[in-house]
Amino acid sequence: MTAQSTSSVGTMGSLAAQARLSLRSFRRRRWIGWGFILPWFIGFLIFDLGALLLNFYLSMTTFTVGARTPDWVGFANYERVLSGDRLARLSFTNTVYFVGLSVPLGMLVAFTLALLLNSDIRGRGAFRTVFYLPSLVPVAAASIIWLFIFRTRNGLLNLTLGLVGINPIPWLSRPEWAKPALVLMSLWFFGQQMVIYLAGLQGIPSELYEASDIDGANSIHKLFKITIPLMTPMLFFNLVMGIIGSFQVFTAAFLMTQGGPVNATLFYMLHLYNNAFRYFRMGYSSAMAVVLFFVILVLTLLVNKTSGRWVYYGGT
């Protein structure tokens, strides 16, 4: 206490000097901040803004690797993506199928298991670890593992199904089964989302549940009137991130099916990759990238727009 008042007297004494000093150090600090963020800013200019603009430019050209001067073709590439290229359209439909199934299903499974694990059952920590473990598996390794599991003859999945009398399913060798198979595999990674939901569930104040107990609410009421409304911000975040991520699904299809059978798993990113790095049609694939960019943007904005109706951002 005494020390503090002495120092404050000292401050009063040299107020003018202090003010001069802090003004100078403030001016200095004005640009120091920029010095600190400079690496990011350079990266932003080159890798985000620059690359984005370059991509827009390339998409209007017939650029291929090695060509000195790309030919300007205006919107011709876009016309081809949107109507000329049958495979582009097919790959888009395939991707929508995949996103439409894997994102909602993943959210449903993750949320349900988070709810289950949130009740005070024994060994909750162990369960959480087990469910999270597959999310740690590198996607290249996971693809190879599931390639083996999905084998029609003597694959683990068909052997297991055989135990309950189901005939072997040609998971990756028939077009009608290949996409469901990849969706099934994507569910193996739900643990990542589940731990986020679990953290959220544990943040819901227990008074809310106690109060509703007094009002005679049953657990269904509590789930729909308290838990889900309070969890909407997180569900919303995962929905947006899930859409952005799944629209760019690539590695599993590249490693497991190379887009087959009969282009059933030719996802948009795979088609884009083939065009860019196999056929070196850089201009055309840039146009494909821009189209995907706008699709993701519109979807994100749409989710964002409607979120006002179902996302609750009150104090959690």
Added chain:
Amino acid sequence: MTINARHTRALGHGAIYLFAAAGAVVMLFPLVWTLSTSLKTIDKLVVTRIELMPDPIAWSNYITLFDRMDVAKQFTNTMTIVSAALIGSLLICSLVAYAFACIEFPGRNTMFILLLSTMMLPGVVTLIPYFLMWDRLGLVNTFYPLIIPRFLASNPFYIFLMVQFFRGLPKDLFDAARIDGCGDLGIWRRIVLPTSLPVLATVGIFTFQWAWNDFMSPLIYLSGDRHKWTLALGLNALVGFEGETTVHYQMAFSILMIIPVVIVFALGQKYIIQGVTFSGIKG
């Protein structure tokens, strides 16, 4: 609580327990199967029913993998990229995050919004321009395209996590240091870094996982030179070349790729929970 209610509750718990246990078996089974297959001899690979215990146990599969494939080289390559990514991310992101969290400068809010908006930028729109830039610089088939962006704080999410954490640090510490004549670099090094272990560990683990698991960037930038291959590319080649007859090696390779991630995660798990919770991500 009536006896009846307690009964229902116990029953409910039993059901949850059963359901969770069944789920756990389903989730773990592919990994157990992978491990089991990785230890089988070649004549035991074709099975007609599920046999979990390999007989005999062929530990030699793992040794053969190292002998025949360039696994050791691929491991070194992967570790080179991972370490560079770690140093870049931790050093540069923390500097940038310190400025956003603790220094007032003109345009700070605008820049921060810009940073957050890049989080929503899908990687696909920068994929081809990146490649052409690196190609023009003659750096395809080198590690630089995978490393240099890390030193330019290319992951906004890491910066965001750190900013949130740094904002929660007690301001008195900074003031005290400033009175003692500490500059911003000094504060960053002597105060911010030592008190931010949870978030640094979190970003470190995420960076490790991301760099270790990455498949597409090595595929695009390193495919052309097999001496530069990472583990993921090595695994890809193993499947491509001799498909059917190398399943036990493929599974052993997969296990080798999984173990480091699991170890790193197990070591850092408690920090992740702290790091993410303190950053206020969860609300």
